[in-house]
Amino acid sequence: MDHRLKEEKYRQLLPQLASVIQAESDSIANMANISACLKETFDFWWVGFYRVLAHGDSKELVLGPFQGPLACTRIKYGRGVCGTAWKERRTVIVPDVELFPGHIACSSASRSEIVVPILQEDEVVAVLDIDSRFLNTFDEVDRLYLEKLAGMIRL
Ligand code: SME
Numbered sequence: 704m705d706h707r708l709k710e711e712k713y714r715q716l717l718p719q720l721a722s723v724i725q726a727e728s729d730s731i732a733n734m735a736n737i738s739a740c741l742k743e744t745f746d747f748w749w750v751g752f753y754r755v756l757a758h759g760d761s762k763e764l765v766l767g768p769f770q771g772p773l774a775c776t777r778i779k780y781g782r783g784v785c786g787t788a789w790k791e792r793r794t795v796i797v798p799d800v801e802l803f804p805g806h807i808a809c810s811s812a813s814r815s816e817i818v819v820p821i822l823q824e825d826e827v828v829a830v831l832d833i834d835s836r837f838l839n840t841f842d843e844v845d846r847l848y849l850e851k852l853a854g855m856i857r858l
Contacts, residue, residue: 713848735768783807
């Protein structure tokens with residue numbers, strides 16, 4: 704997608720998502736609508752959330768609201784792109800998933816990916832994961848606006 708068109712779409716979408724989030728206190732409902740709006744706006748392959756939840760004595764990422772095909776349900780700390788974004792507490796952009804060591808392939812159609820951590824009181828509480836069926840889909844524009852969006856989400 705053209706760089707400026709993409710930026711324009713994010714500029715229009717973010718205030719709409721801010722209203723959605725302000726109008727509803729339930730985070731599952733909000734993550735569901737955010738997934739739907741991102742998928743509809745950009746025709747991404749898969750958009751969804753994984754929440755950091757307790758698992759015995761440790762924690763792992765557990766699948767939350769999403770749009771797209773069936774996905775793996777649990778991801779361990781440091782594993783795959785999602786577990787890496789959680790561990791390193793930073794957005795991870797993967798231009799070609801085949802070149803990312805340890806990438807977890809939920810769908811063979813996915814070619815590139817971005818994962819943005821959602822922090823609360825300095826802890827990663829969830830990640831927003833977006834997959835594209837094209838190589839090199841995500842860049843600094845996506846990072847900028849998706850990090851702004853992540854900053855609005857309260858779990
Ligand atoms: N590819 C991700 C797993 C989640 S799916 O893409 C929906 C990863 O490597 O963490």
